[in-house]
Amino acid sequence: MNVLELAVADSKYIAPDIREIVLRRISAGQQEVLPSYIPGSHIVIECGGRANAYSLTGSGDSPEEYRISVQLRPDGRGGSSAVHRFRHGERVKVSGPRSAFPPVATARRHLLIAGGIGITPILSHLRAAAAWGREAELLYSFRPGHAAHLEDIRALCGSSPSLFLMEFTERKAFRTGLAEALRRQPLGTHLHVCGPLGFMDSVIAEARSACWPESRLHLEAFGAADLDPGKPFTAHLARTGRSVDVPSGTSLLEALENSGVPVPNLCRQGVCGECRIPVSKGRPEHRDLYLSESDKAANTTIMCCVSRSHEPHLELEL
Amino acid sequence: MNTALPATLDHRLARFPFPFPEDAYRYSANVEPALTTVATPAGSWGDKLIEIDGDYRAELAERDAILRRDPSRLALLDHMRPAAWDALLTVLETLASEYPEDMEFSRAGRACRWNNRLLGEEWEFTVGDDSSLPGGPLGFLSSQVQEDIVLLDQREDALWLDGGVVTFAADWSMGFDVGMRFLEVHGPVPRIREEEIITRAQQFLMRLQPGQDYRRSNWTMTVGRRLDTSIETYPEWGPDRTSVADDPALPARLHLRVEVQHLVRLPRSGALMFLVRTHLASLEELATVPAWRERLGKVLAELPEDMADYKGISRYRHAASRWLLGA
Structure with missing residues (x-):
């Protein structure tokens, strides 16, 4: 996922409990225009250790700024109040726009x-x-x-x-x-x-x-385009006797790569079938589009780029 | 593997996307992230989304002539106008960033300026105004890149081939396929239904987000250095497929045809764009790279009959394989 580092160019109340935040590129040296987006897209903003999705309110065609409008939710998880506290000039990490609510081109x-x-x-x-x-x-x-x-x-x-x-x-x-x-x-x-x-x-x-x-x-169903980060688990590599921790938000493939265990892979989205790994114990939480229903029921293989474990431990033939 | 390099390498071979990682070929959803460089025994390829090479002017002139003869190679359903403009803007921006010495693009509001120094052309146009460019956004775009362009709309949980400019088709017809579902377009391909490859490919494509560009390659064989092997011109090239089998000039006439397809989610309209770039290299040219000579010979010998039939190479593939492996 491409992450943009942007600066808060403006922040003001546009309704009693709604603030509009304007985000722009930080330095003039950078190309000014931000990535275009499909109408109805959202960005994910990291703040206070949380990531929250907010809809972009522009048309999406070669924008020079991203605008979001955030309603304060005192009973929420704290994301909205953190965004409300953004100060002018503050730097914010933002995921590139993602589309999950596009217009229908053929609509009359x-x-x-x-x-x-x-x-x-x-x-x-x-x-x-x-x-x-x-x-x-x-x-x-x-x-x-x-x-x-x-x-x-x-x-x-x-x-x-x-x-x-x-x-x-x-x-x-x-x-x-x-x-x-x-x-x-x-x-x-x-x-x-x-x-x-x-x-x-x-x-x-x-x-x-x-x-x-x-x-x-x-x-609008927020985040439907993304898989959820999943529960943490530990992968045990049967052949080498090693254990690899897979935190929430990290894929099994990434965890293996970070531990110096290379796995052939291509799409990293559960489609191409390259990163298939044999499973010797445990129940994979299959989230891929590659394995057939019978493959999945057998629990003997896992597509490690997207799939995880139902239980705290999963043993792999690696 | 013997990878001794020949002394002189044709520019085509140096950038040739040789498609076989193994001695046997089967269909697969062989997608990978775009813009990763692939080293080959003859050079490398894959570091750009749009490939401009020494055949740029010649291929654009050929496309222009084909479109004049047969305007049905360009098709655009009404609802795809915003997608066509999106494709134009996205590709021109990409060209300007990949070829900054030769290409320049700027925009203020809806007013755009495009400078293509390779063609010595400078244009001003208005986004959304089809009459501001010759051929409209899609026709104009096809006069700037060697790639064929296919636009797919996503709706009703499916992809629809609703527009494009395809002058260098490998045995299919843009005019016939326009308006079809992605799954229908691929109906004639053997094995893929059983193996669910196209269904999986569609699932993958429907989840692609802007900025996540992918690519895949596909291949077949063509007699002669002929880019236009569309259904429309079949009477011109079809008979060559029989005559080449016993021709002593087979190694010079027969070409491996490789398509590099870039898969791009257009960032404004949400349409999917396929950029299909066709590369041709004759057996003679390929044989100057020993590793390719042997690999292609083995792939052609092993290929199952139904796949060879679909690719239209059954009549000559064993002759080609014998020459590659034996000579």
Whole structure:
């Protein structure tokens, strides 16, 4: 994963509990433009020993800065409060943008639905729709006085004849508006929704009851493009008698390489089959796309670039 | 292995991506990260995404002539316009960074400036305005790189071949395949269904993120130094596959054809781009590298019949193998 070291160029409240953070390249010597991103992408920010994913709010086309909007969650794991404390000029390590919530290129129309801070990836979609003249309709539900980016969105929708905006500050009005909007879209419309889990569930349920096919419904699911870091375990190498610790977030392949045990490999994503290793004891947690279901059930081999161990110990024929 | 180097090496051989790591060939999802240099007995390859060589002008002129004769080699479904612009921007940026002496790209908002000193061309164009470049974004892009370009859309949990410019196809047809699913495009390939190779390849491709460029190679054989072996021109080159078998000039006529395919997730549109670069080397040329001569001879002798049939090399492969191993 490519990691960018960026500097906080700006940080300000854009709603009572939401701060917008602007990240830029550190030195003028570097190429100014940041990697482009697919609308709806997120970056992962490391801070306070945690890594949190945040949606980028721009269109993604050759950006000079990355903008995120972060809502303070006092009951969260502390990631949002750490981001809220970012100071101007502070250096931040950021993973390159990853896409897990892209627009659908063949959509005849884009029905965008945002609840509260869920507006962030939706705004990215809206900007891209404006840039390419795509027809899009946004339903934005928020608490009065707490809406992020509302002025931006109003200006964007006002400037383009193919963008439409409906604002909601009451749950009941939103339900009525949603039911109505779902029933007047032309065939071929795709729905993208982001917001609190309960909000997304109710939108999807309403769309199903209006007979929308599943293939036209898209939810933001953070981190779905990444495998989780997994539990730590120890790999025992039967032939050499060595033991190799595999921490959470480190792959078995990386741990073996770090211990001077080379393993042939190519894709490092569980696809190509190069890094297959025989297993003599234990139960691999198979996460690859290479082994067949019967291979996996046999528990005699493991693709060490992505797969791990169900138990604290795993014995390999190495 | 005897790897004594011949005294003079043709530039083509020095950069030739010889595709066989073993004496036997089988299909596999042989993907690896892009931009890793591979040393060969004749030189090295693989350090660039876009390969410009001594045949640059000649191959671009050939593509131009093919597109004039047969515009169906360029296809772009409507919804792929943003992907075509993304492909153009991504490739021009890559060219400018890989060939800084010869290529220059700059952009302010939607206004772009492109300077290609190898062709002596300078262009100004506007992102999103198809009329600002001859041939639109995709047609113009194909006039700047030797690579064929294929664009795939990702939707409904599948990949779709929805655009591209392919003038140097190895026995397939862009115009026929456009709009098909990735799995349908590969339907005719033997064995891959049983071995689930294309399904796995599709899973891999669908998970590729921008910035993680990969590559793979593929191969077949071609009679003559002929880049255009598309289905459309089959009557021109098909009969050569029979006539070459008994021809004493077989070692000069018969070429190993290697495609290096770069797999790029386009960073703005999310479409997948395949850049397919075709390399040709005759048996005579290859035989100047003893390790290649022996390896290719063994691969051709061992190749199972169904795979040889699909590649269209059954009629002459044993003659080629005998010459490589015996002469």
